[in-house]
Amino acid sequence: MVREPALHESMMRPLAAQAPESTVAPDLAPLRRAAAWRVPEVIFWLIPLIAYFLFPKSLSLLSQIAITALFALSIDLILGYAGIVTLGHAAFFGLGAYAAGLLAKYGYGDPLLGLAFAAAVATAVGFLTSFLVLRGTDLTRLMVTLGVAMMLFEAANKATPFTGGVDGLQGVEMTRLLGVFGFDLYGKTAYWYSVAVLFVLFWVARRIVHSPFGMSLRGIKQNVARMPAIGAPVHGRLVAVYTLGAAYAGVAGALLTQTTQFVSLDVLAFTRSAEIMLMLVLGGTGCLYGALIGTIVFMTAHHFLSDLNPQYWQFWLGAALVLIVLFARDGIMGIAQRLQARLARRATP
Amino acid sequence: MSAVLQTRNLVKKFGAFAATNDVTLNIEHGARHALIGPNGAGKTTLINLLTGFLEPTAGEVFLKGYNVTKLAQHQRVKRGLARTFQINRLFADMTVLESVTMAVCERLGFGWNWWRPVGRHVAAIDEAADLLASLRLIDVANEKTRNLAYGKQRLIEIALALAAKPQVLLLDEPAAGVPTGESRELFETIARLPHDVTILLIEHDMDLVFRFADRISVLVNGALLTEDTPEAIASDKRVKEVYLGEAIHG
Numbered sequence: 001m002v003r004e005p006a007l008h009e010s011m012m013r014p015l016a017a018q019a020p021e022s023t024v025a026p027d028l029a030p031l032r033r034a035a036a037w038r039v040p041e042v043i044f045w046l047i048p049l050i051a052y053f054l055f056p057k058s059l060s061l062l063s064q065i066a067i068t069a070l071f072a073l074s075i076d077l078i079l080g081y082a083g084i085v086t087l088g089h090a091a092f093f094g095l096g097a098y099a100a101g102l103l104a105k106y107g108y109g110d111p112l113l114g115l116a117f118a119a120a121v122a123t124a125v126g127f128l129t130s131f132l133v134l135r136g137t138d139l140t141r142l143m144v145t146l147g148v149a150m151m152l153f154e155a156a157n158k159a160t161p162f163t164g165g166v167d168g169l170q171g172v173e174m175t176r177l178l179g180v181f182g183f184d185l186y187g188k189t190a191y192w193y194s195v196a197v198l199f200v201l202f203w204v205a206r207r208i209v210h211s212p213f214g215m216s217l218r219g220i221k222q223n224v225a226r227m228p229a230i231g232a233p234v235h236g237r238l239v240a241v242y243t244l245g246a247a248y249a250g251v252a253g254a255l256l257t258q259t260t261q262f263v264s265l266d267v268l269a270f271t272r273s274a275e276i277m278l279m280l281v282l283g284g285t286g287c288l289y290g291a292l293i294g295t296i297v298f299m300t301a302h303h304f305l306s307d308l309n310p311q312y313w314q315f316w317l318g319a320a321l322v323l324i325v326l327f328a329r330d331g332i333m334g335i336a337q338r339l340q341a342r343l344a345r346r347a348t349p
Numbered sequence: 350m351s352a353v354l355q356t357r358n359l360v361k362k363f364g365a366f367a368a369t370n371d372v373t374l375n376i377e378h379g380a381r382h383a384l385i386g387p388n389g390a391g392k393t394t395l396i397n398l399l400t401g402f403l404e405p406t407a408g409e410v411f412l413k414g415y416n417v418t419k420l421a422q423h424q425r426v427k428r429g430l431a432r433t434f435q436i437n438r439l440f441a442d443m444t445v446l447e448s449v450t451m452a453v454c455e456r457l458g459f460g461w462n463w464w465r466p467v468g469r470h471v472a473a474i475d476e477a478a479d480l481l482a483s484l485r486l487i488d489v490a491n492e493k494t495r496n497l498a499y500g501k502q503r504l505i506e507i508a509l510a511l512a513a514k515p516q517v518l519l520l521d522e523p524a525a526g527v528p529t530g531e532s533r534e535l536f537e538t539i540a541r542l543p544h545d546v547t548i549l550l551i552e553h554d555m556d557l558v559f560r561f562a563d564r565i566s567v568l569v570n571g572a573l574l575t576e577d578t579p580e581a582i583a584s585d586k587r588v589k590e591v592y593l594g595e596a597i598h599g
Binding site: 027028030031032033034035036207208210211212213214215216218219222223225226227228229230231232233234237240 | 401402440441459460467468473474475
């Protein structure tokens with residue numbers, strides 16, 4: 001058996017010295033500019049402004065949409081980007097809601113302080129429970145998240161002197177936002193406050209998903225077995241994003257408490273965990289805007305359908321969801337992207 | 350020359366079955382070392398033990414003289430040990446450039462950076478582009494991995510491993526599933542890798558093994574049968590008996 005000397009010689013050549021065959025300069029722009037803001041995004045963020053003037057009497061509903069959108073964003077970070085399935089994400093929403101409520105009830109009514117406190121509580125619990133959640137596979141994760149949320153729900157239900165139990169937490173008094181803007185009866189302050197917090201945290205989430213850390217989350221979702229082989233500590237990344245998602249959910253819960261000055265036990269309910277997942281899937285996972293659009297569509301539909309048909313409105317919602325999952329698994333954003341791609345192809349024949 | 354990758358009495362048992370049985374292996378710096386053996390000989394299990402995908406029942410693994418037996422996979426990668434997979438493990442929905450840039454970012458320690466966009470890690474992108482150019486993948490840099498032909502995807506396997514700038518590269522049947530014409534090109538690419546990268550290769554195609562390797566270990570039933578130069582292995586009667594006799598017909 002004789003080996004080809006030619007092959008052996010070429011082995012000695014360092015990699016860098018090789019001239020690539022193609023002299024075409026690589027187009028690095030798509031990756032370099034991936035994080036740039038696009039026109040449709042700017043238009044999207046005009047919606048809260050327009051909605052304020054178009055529906056001045058529905059500000060409380062609009063605030064709820066903004067708050068729920070933030071909650072949907074939090075589950076998109078962990079489910080949409082990192083692929084961690086959860087059926088108990090309301091645990092963190094509820095923790096944030098009660099944390100902010102209790103803080104305000106016992107004399108610290110500053111809204112931003114309340115947000116920070118709620119975020120801290122949700123972060124701590126998110127971090128600690130992440131180790132339970134991340135141990136298993138998808139089914140284990142579903143069960144553990146569900147179990148943690150159920151325990152918190154019953155704990156809040158039982159601790160009546162502390163949480164008010166089924167009657168809800170009363171006596172939440174907020175001071176002026178930044179010492180200037182009082183929470184008014186029309187809900188104007190509440191609306192702008194919710195939208196502003198949503199926008200700031202969206203902007204931060206947008207930075208995160210475009211960073212190397214965010215990219216590694218997509219890598220974990222697409223091929224978890226490869227990530228250690230490129231040197232990425234998968235477990236650590238998942239702990240980090242689960243904790244981050246918990247913090248976001250906690251802030252959303254705190255916003256609900258502060259803008260309604262009340263905490264109802266259903267902040268921790270299973271239906272809240274399930275519905276937020278529906279909203280995300282409806283809008284499309286793993287692209288941030290899917291969370292926002294899914295929430296807007298779901299809550300608007302909820303509003304109108306329950307007006308039309310107060311008892312059975314969920315029937316139509318169920319039908320819409322079945323259709324989405326069967327025919328457009330990537331949700332509204334997926335449909336929009338396919339349309340855009342088709343239009344682009346038509347434009348350049 | 351000194352051994353960069355060593356195992357000492359490595360054992361891996363699945364129940365009573367020893368998939369790896371008392372393997373002591375020395376891979377010299379700069380070697381083109383091939384690991385051959387019949388199906389079920391435990392080649393991939395051995396790779397999995399070397400990379401930390403599996404934990405050994407007994408024995409130790411040394412990388413550059415350092416005991417890495419207790420280290421996790423990603424920690425061994427950081428110490429210069431990278432691998433490819435027999436069956437593609439790629440990032441289907443990322444572009445080729447994205448996935449290799451991600452791997453470069455991990456090596457450079459940017460993996461925890463959560464604020465600065467990937468697009469502004471210019472050095473990482475440029476390095477990924479250079480790597481793709483050297484593997485003749487640059488013209489598909491912005492294609493999604495899932496849209497590429499299998500042969501190209503096998504090259505991305507190698508690109509992702511090389512992005513870790515390994516001192517030791519484990520190639521687990523790099524040409525598996527690739528049509529014959531393309532596998533030759535694939536091996537030319539592998540043969541052009543810089544010589545200070547030590548390579549341990551698992552391959553079924555004996556022709557390729559004998560052209561490429563300067564050292565061959567034969568694994569049978571989880572244990573090392575022998576280790577020698579290709580010439581000596583080719584004339585070894587025991588090897589012929591268990592393996593080569595049927596594989597290359599003399």
